[in-house]
Structure formats: structure tokens, C-alpha cells
Amino acid sequence: MTASGPTEVHVSGFTPEVEAATAPVWEKVRRHVTPMEWRLQAPLIHAINQLKRERRAVILAHNYMTPDIFHGVGDYVGDSLGLAREAARADADVIVQAGVHFMAETSKILSPEKKILIPDLRAGCSLAASITADDVRLMRQRYPGLPVVTYVNTSAEVKAETDICCTSANAVQVVEHAAREWGVDRVILIPDEFLARNVARQTSVGIIAWRGRCEVHEQFTVEDIREIREAHPGAEILAHPECPAEVLAEADFAGSTAAMNDYVLTRRPRQVVLITECSMADNVAADAVDTEFVRPCNLCPHMKQITLENILQALVEDRHEVTVDPIVAGRARTAVQRMIDMPPPSSPARYDLVRARHHVDVELI
Ligand code: SF4
Numbered sequence: 001m002t003a004s005g006p007t008e009v010h011v012s013g014f015t016p017e018v019e020a021a022t023a024p025v026w027e028k029v030r031r032h033v034t035p036m037e038w039r040l041q042a043p044l045i046h047a048i049n050q051l052k053r054e055r056r057a058v059i060l061a062h063n064y065m066t067p068d069i070f071h072g073v074g075d076y077v078g079d080s081l082g083l084a085r086e087a088a089r090a091d092a093d094v095i096v097q098a099g100v101h102f103m104a105e106t107s108k109i110l111s112p113e114k115k116i117l118i119p120d121l122r123a124g125c126s127l128a129a130s131i132t133a134d135d136v137r138l139m140r141q142r143y144p145g146l147p148v149v150t151y152v153n154t155s156a157e158v159k160a161e162t163d164i165c166c167t168s169a170n171a172v173q174v175v176e177h178a179a180r181e182w183g184v185d186r187v188i189l190i191p192d193e194f195l196a197r198n199v200a201r202q203t204s205v206g207i208i209a210w211r212g213r214c215e216v217h218e219q220f221t222v223e224d225i226r227e228i229r230e231a232h233p234g235a236e237i238l239a240h241p242e243c244p245a246e247v248l249a250e251a252d253f254a255g256s257t258a259a260m261n262d263y264v265l266t267r268r269p270r271q272v273v274l275i276t277e278c279s280m281a282d283n284v285a286a287d288a289v290d291t292e293f294v295r296p297c298n299l300c301p302h303m304k305q306i307t308l309e310n311i312l313q314a315l316v317e318d319r320h321e322v323t324v325d326p327i328v329a330g331r332a333r334t335a336v337q338r339m340i341d342m343p344p345p346s347s348p349a350r351y352d353l354v355r356a357r358h359h360v361d362v363e364l365i
Pocket residue numbers: 100124125126127128153214215216217277300301302303
């Protein structure tokens with residue numbers, strides 16, 4: 001295959017050179033990729049990695065990318081918070097965001113001088129789509145004086161109306177910090193209703209929430225968890241805080257994707273269930289070969305828009321460049337930077353499951 005544009009690139013077949021160069025990746029993905037698929041993927045991985053060097057480009061790959069992308073071409077991999085930090089310090093001219101659009105915008109906000117590319121513009125997010133900047137302004141009018149804490153899964157315009165951002169890894173820490181700094185006992189935490197409900201159970205700070213949902217995590221139910229327990233009595237169940245609070249209450253552990261990854265790699269459970277997007281388990285499994293992963297599979301259709309083919313096209317044709325209005329970016333940067341400047345937790349934050357089992361009301365707008 002030959003792709004052309006600002007940069008010419010030739011993708012060879014599965015040559016001995018390609019096979020040798022991609023052998024370490026094959027070791028990581030061989031449990032999830034057939035030899036036939038690998039003969040198609042390896043040449044693309046090889047071409048992308050060569051092109052990255054020529055273009056001084058790095059690829060930021062989210063934990064929900066498929067293993068060929070995550071292990072094959074990702075220079076930095078992790079959750080939203082980890083990728084946001086890497087975007088700011090990456091020594092590169094070009095960043096390809098192997099993730100969804102709000103992540104690419106966050107990279108642009110933090111690195112205005114770098115070219116940020118998203119391989120497919122359809123890679124959106126139901127949470128980001130659930131709220132607008134006007135909605136945030138209305139909430140401010142309704143609750144004057146209360147700080148607005150915004151999940152990073154939002155547009156740049158929404159971040160620009162925000163006091164401080166958070167991720168699922170640091171939401172409790174950020175909410176408590178905001179309440180202290182503003183001298184209040186309530187904060188506005190938007191737009192994920194379930195994250196807000198889960199955070200409310202972890203803190204004495206009152207929470208005002210929005211009705212946004214992650215279309216992947218909202219599908220998990222208490223019945224799912226009970227059925228899994230019955231079918232796999234020894235399995236340890238790890239749930240993401242974008243799931244309903246009742247799901248977290250039934251789990252053995254709750255935390256961000258980074259916290260789940262850390263849990264599996266440090267505790268090495270014999271059998272584990274990750275209640276989150278499907279590809280996460282595939283990616284962790286590569287480094288936890290003795291752990292058996294039970295897979296209740298919910299795919300994020302937005303994350304799955306990103307493929308090796310369109311990453312290569314993005315690098316070849318400089319598409320699709322993500323831009324953010326400089327005034328919006330400047331205001332949004334303040335909110336994101338306040339989060340980044342907070343001291344990182346010594347280990348990925350986990351949600352206290354005793355607290356998670358006690359209902360706490362939130363004010364839902
Ligand atoms: S998994 Fe949920 S929160 Fe993440 S991008 Fe997909 S819809 Fe958005």
C-alpha cells in the first residue's frame with residue numbers, strides 16, 4: 001500500500017524486516033490477534049513507527065485503544081490524566097491522539113505550539129456531548145459562589161467556563177481541594193451523573209450534578225455483577241466510577257483505568273473482571289499473563305473509530321488537525337493546569353468501598 005500527501009509513505013508487506021522490528025509487539029498482542037491479522041497489522045505498525053521518527057511525532061494512546069494500537073504504536077499510554085500530563089511535556093512537533101476528540105482538545109490546550117491530530121473526527125464522547133458552555137453559565141447563575149469542577153470528558157468551551165478540571169483518578173481529591181479553596185461546603189461537579197454520585201459517597205462535600213452519562217459504563221447493572229459472581233465465584237471484580245453507584249457498591253475494587261491497571265499488576269489476582277470498556281482487559285492482560293480475565297464486553301463506539309489505518313493516514317496527510325480558539329484555550333488551560341498542578345497521588349486513587357455502599361444524595365440538575 002502507498003499513501004500519499006505532505007509525506008509519502010510506502011507500507012510494505014509482512015517482510016522479514018517488518019517481522020523482526022515488530023516481534024516485541026507480537027509477544028504482547030498474540031493472545032488477542034490471530035497470525036493472519038498480524039500479517040496485516042505488523043506492516044502498518046512498522047510504517048507508523050518509522051513515520052513518527054521522521055515527523056518528530058508521538059502517539060498518546062488511551063487505555064481503551066485496541067491492543068495493536070496500545071502496544072504497537074502508543075508512545076505514552078494511560079488514562080485521561082496521564083495522557084494530559086504527557087501532552088504537556090512531550091518533546092515532539094506533532095501529537096496524534098489515539099483517543100477521542102476531547103482528549104485531543106486537551107492536548108491542544110496544554111500544548112498550543114504543537115500540531116495535534118485526531119485520526120477520525122467521529123471519535124466523540126456521550127459525556128462531552130451532554131453539556132454546553134451555556135449550560136455551565138446557567139448553573140453558575142443558579143449557584144453563585146460555588147466552584148465548578150469539570151470532568152475532563154468535556155469540550156474546550158465547557159472547560160473554559162470551569163474553575164478546575166478533574167478525572168476519575170483524582171475527582172475526590174479535586175472536589176475537596178475546590179471546597180477548601182473557595183471556602184464552601186458544596187461544589188458543582190459536571191457532567192457525569194454517576195461519577196458525581198460515586199464521588200458524593202467518598203466525601204463530606206455536597207455535590208450538585210448534571211445528567212450526563214457515559215454510554216458504555218451506564219450499561220452495567222447490579223444484576224450483571226451478581227451473575228458474574230455466581231458464574232465466577234473466585235473472580236475479583238473491579239469497577240470504573242463512571243458506572244452506577246449500585247454497581248460500585250457490589251464490586252471488590254473501584255478506581256480509574258490507571259488504578260485498575262495498578263491493581264492487577266501489583267496484586268496479580270488469579271481471575272479478574274474489569275467493569276469498563278472492553279479493550280482495557282486486553283491491554284492489561286498482555287502484562288498479566290497468569291491472570292484470567294472474564295470479559296463482560298461493552299465497547300465504546302467512539303474509541304473504536306481509531307484504527308492503525310487512520311493513524312497512518314493522519315501522519316501522512318496531517319489530518320485531522322484539532323484547533324481551539326486561543327481565548328477559549330487560555331481560559332480552559334487555567335482549569336486544566338490547576339488540576340495538573342495538584343500533587344499526584346502516591347498510588348492511583350481508589351474509591352473506599354465501605355463508603356461506596358452508603359447512599360448519599362446529590363442535587364441533580
Ligand atoms: S468510554 Fe464513555 S466516557 Fe469514554 S469516550 Fe466512550 S462514551 Fe466517552
